Amino acid sequence: MTPTPQPDLILYNAEQLVTVDPARMTPDNPLGVIPKGALVIKDGCITALGGTCDFDLPDTTNTIDCTGQILLPGLIDSHTHPVFAGDRSDEFEKRLQGTSYLAIAQAGGGIKKTVAATRKASELELYISAKRRLETMLSFGVTTVETKSGYGLDSNSEEKSLRVLQKLKRELPQTVCVTYMGAHDIPIEYKDHPDSYVDLLCHDQLPKIAEQKLADFCDVFCETGYFSVAQSRRILETARTLGMKLKIHAEEFTDLGGAQLAGELGAVSADHLLHISDDSIQAMKQGGTVATLLPGTAFYLKLPHYAPARKLLDAGIPVALATDFNPGSCMSENIQLIMTLACLNMNMTPAEVIQGVTLNGAKALDLHHDRGSLEVGKRADLACFNASSYNELLYHFGVNHLTSVYIQGRPISF
Amino acid sequence: MTPTPQPDLILYNAEQLVTVDPARMTPDNPLGVIPKGALVIKDGCITALGGTCDFDLPDTTNTIDCTGQILLPGLIDSHTHPVFAGDRSDEFEKRLQGTSYLAIAQAGGGIKKTVAATRKASELELYISAKRRLETMLSFGVTTVETKSGYGLDSNSEEKSLRVLQKLKRELPQTVCVTYMGAHDIPIEYKDHPDSYVDLLCHDQLPKIAEQKLADFCDVFCETGYFSVAQSRRILETARTLGMKLKIHAEEFTDLGGAQLAGELGAVSADHLLHISDDSIQAMKQGGTVATLLPGTAFYLKLPHYAPARKLLDAGIPVALATDFNPGSCMSENIQLIMTLACLNMNMTPAEVIQGVTLNGAKALDLHHDRGSLEVGKRADLACFNASSYNELLYHFGVNHLTSVYIQGRPISF
Numbered sequence A, B: 001m002t003p004t005p006q007p008d009l010i011l012y013n014a015e016q017l018v019t020v021d022p023a024r025m026t027p028d029n030p031l032g033v034i035p036k037g038a039l040v041i042k043d044g045c046i047t048a049l050g051g052t053c054d055f056d057l058p059d060t061t062n063t064i065d066c067t068g069q070i071l072l073p074g075l076i077d078s079h080t081h082p083v084f085a086g087d088r089s090d091e092f093e094k095r096l097q098g099t100s101y102l103a104i105a106q107a108g109g110g111i112k113k114t115v116a117a118t119r120k121a122s123e124l125e126l127y128i129s130a131k132r133r134l135e136t137m138l139s140f141g142v143t144t145v146e147t148k149s150g151y152g153l154d155s156n157s158e159e160k161s162l163r164v165l166q167k168l169k170r171e172l173p174q175t176v177c178v179t180y181m182g183a184h185d186i187p188i189e190y191k192d193h194p195d196s197y198v199d200l201l202c203h204d205q206l207p208k209i210a211e212q213k214l215a216d217f218c219d220v221f222c223e224t225g226y227f228s229v230a231q232s233r234r235i236l237e238t239a240r241t242l243g244m245k246l247k248i249h250a251e252e253f254t255d256l257g258g259a260q261l262a263g264e265l266g267a268v269s270a271d272h273l274l275h276i277s278d279d280s281i282q283a284m285k286q287g288g289t290v291a292t293l294l295p296g297t298a299f300y301l302k303l304p305h306y307a308p309a310r311k312l313l314d315a316g317i318p319v320a321l322a323t324d325f326n327p328g329s330c331m332s333e334n335i336q337l338i339m340t341l342a343c344l345n346m347n348m349t350p351a352e353v354i355q356g357v358t359l360n361g362a363k364a365l366d367l368h369h370d371r372g373s374l375e376v377g378k379r380a381d382l383a384c385f386n387a388s389s390y391n392e393l394l395y396h397f398g399v400n401h402l403t404s405v406y407i408q409g410r411p412i413s414f
Helices: A090-096 A101-106 A110-120 A123-139 A155-171 A194-211 A229-241 A258-265 A278-287 A295-301 A309-314 A335-346 A350-356 A359-363 A390-395 B090-096 B101-106 B111-120 B123-139 B155-171 B194-211 B229-241 B258-265 B278-287 B295-301 B309-314 B335-346 B350-356 B359-363 B390-395
Strands: A009-018 A033-042 A045-051 A062-065 A069-073 A075-077 A142-148 A175-183 A217-222 A245-250 A269-272 A290-293 A319-321 A382-386 A402-407 B009-018 B033-042 B045-051 B062-065 B069-073 B075-077 B142-148 B175-183 B217-222 B245-250 B269-272 B290-293 B319-321 B382-386 B402-407
Touching: A009 A382, A069 A075, A069 A390, A075 A359, A090 A101, A090 B335, A090 B350, A090 B390, A101 A110, A110 A155, A123 A142, A123 A155, A155 A175, A155 A194, A175 A194, A175 A229, A194 A229, A217 A229, A217 A258, A229 A245, A229 A258, A245 A258, A258 A269, A258 A278, A278 A309, A290 A309, A295 A335, A309 A319, A309 A335, A319 A335, A319 A350, A319 A359, A335 A350, A335 A390, A335 B090, A350 A359, A350 A390, A350 B090, A390 B090, B009 B382, B069 B075, B069 B390, B075 B359, B090 B101, B111 B155, B123 B142, B123 B155, B155 B175, B155 B194, B175 B194, B175 B229, B194 B229, B217 B229, B217 B258, B229 B245, B229 B258, B245 B258, B258 B269, B258 B278, B278 B309, B290 B309, B295 B335, B309 B319, B309 B335, B319 B335, B319 B350, B319 B359, B335 B350, B335 B390, B350 B359, B350 B390
Parallel strands: A009 A062, A009 A069, A075 A142, A142 A175, A175 A217, A217 A245, A245 A269, A269 A290, A290 A319, B009 B062, B009 B069, B075 B142, B142 B175, B175 B217, B217 B245, B245 B269, B269 B290, B290 B319
Antiparallel strands: A009 A033, A033 A045, A069 A382, A382 A402, B009 B033, B033 B045, B069 B382, B382 B402
16 A cells, blocks of 8 residues: 555554444454554545555655554544533532432522523633633543533523634634533523423524524433423424434433434434433434433432443444533543443443444534544544553543544644 | 741642641531641741731742642552553453453453563563653652552562662652562462462561561452461561561452451551451451552442441541552552542542542551641642632542642652
């Protein structure tokens, strides 16, 4: 194999080039690993890849020796909530004393507390804190991140949050996907007439947001005490009509039917799924909906069980993994730790886990046409880790293995 | 309060000066926190501390503004195994498929695999990898660390490991305590006559190590399939006679009686204790033995339960927390993550957890006379974290909050 003439950059001698390319996957090599791999970049894209010994290294090109490192597609965190103000670290002690997440919410804590602080915060204040959080995610190797609004819950505050995310999308090196989630909670002023809030979202917020092109996706918290299936359907159908792609928080605490709805509407992903039924799994399969699992939340909330990852995988549904970074149920930007949690607590194999934060993460954002695996023609978004195998990345936990990250072929400095 | 004349350094405006000073502790302020605190350092020691508004800031002194940060005593990791060669990341997948730690050990994996690689490794190779691991620990705020040999299991390899640790003790900025743990496993060549190995330890290895002053502590893995209580007693009594302080791995997988022995011998600490009996708790209390708990191991090995931290705390036993960093059951240098695990999975309060990695960590190393809390006269070993409260340090998990670290008043660069 010979690289295209005058590439911009060649990375070589990677202990494992973890392609996650379905065409290279075999039962014995489930991630299509090329040992001692090399990868050629031109104009921000991958133009060739293979074993290092198959390449000529031209004198005139930048070459990077990756000995002692493994190369993965840039990681994809497909579910985060980084725009919020306020501090909920006091709830941590309360939960340790046995108070549940729902009980804290009913006592004025939870999302409502964050909403009050977020409404008060200036756009600059929200921008500064969200930027720091996305930079931290990047430092763990995340080159594409989905980010949700949903701590404003009134037109001004939701638009303020989305403007912050749009500004970060323009300014940060990583890809920032923006999701409108006005249906994250029923705001206190609509407590006694939640359907009027759904009316507001469908007739006022969603059309305005669509007109200003403030969001790529629309998401709804479909859960007992939050939005019913019927309300979720209204919101998501309206969003679809307005050209947004759909996501849904489903079956996190109860089996309400949100995953079934996701399949029916052809949502891009249904997320959480701890209480998903067998029928809903079939509905998701028919709808081509990705299952996005968030083991950090079950870990942090000490839930009695995790999402049934094995069942979903066995049903042939693509499983993505994400942090669910948020101030109430998973205050962690560390996708690498989430990967170890998925192995330990959801019995996923290291290969399934890595696919969950690369190719399947890309599928959960409908971006798998240009990223999520190392293939000729895809974006040169790369994460390099100090490890001799991808097993080591998960086995040696709690530390940041990242050595460098490339976005469209450009090395990113921290 | 006025600082001593011409201090070397004043740190001020810390959101919380977390003293962990028993004289300042109250039920409402269990860590003796001074809000907006300041601390004065002279000749490597703390010479004054209090509220920032009570201090004059002299022009001629180095002053550090700690706004947005909290100040803790340098963290103490009182149980680690950093000297080893080889790679056991392949065992991670085996364990995920349901193979137990003991079953992997019986199949030639586990400690024995690491022993074979460590025996083969050169002293330089062991030094390089152990140094990197201790530097990683320091990067999380650990200014005092206990380190064990125990992957050599023959005289040459144990001495080689201890020499590596003694070299690191001299060279690294943090305090490195060295523990001899020839009784970490029965080496394969003594499999059928383990008492002969105990003879070797007592008559050959221990006297030589004591003569060369290679170790401060002696530790034994007292466990079914490893060392019996009678064997552990022989080894520890010999070590005591030779002037070493005592530690013991006790009741990790079974209730064998090691904690009882620890109390009886007045061991400095008994570690693990997942299966400790009520009688053994009383024995530890009488012996003044610290309980060192290692929740990362239960987390990583997916054990059915954790050590009974609340029972030990309620009995009035000082509880220390440590990583148990090792290649088989807890490959993580991140003490901050271990702290969150202790909250979530052992129902310890944030205050108890912080005491576990400061004052009680110092007690587990018999170093509480000069460190483990911020008090006038103690060493100025400090860890500064990007947080507004100590709750936040635990609540916002999986990321490294450290901003800077001081050892005997000197800022350490990474």
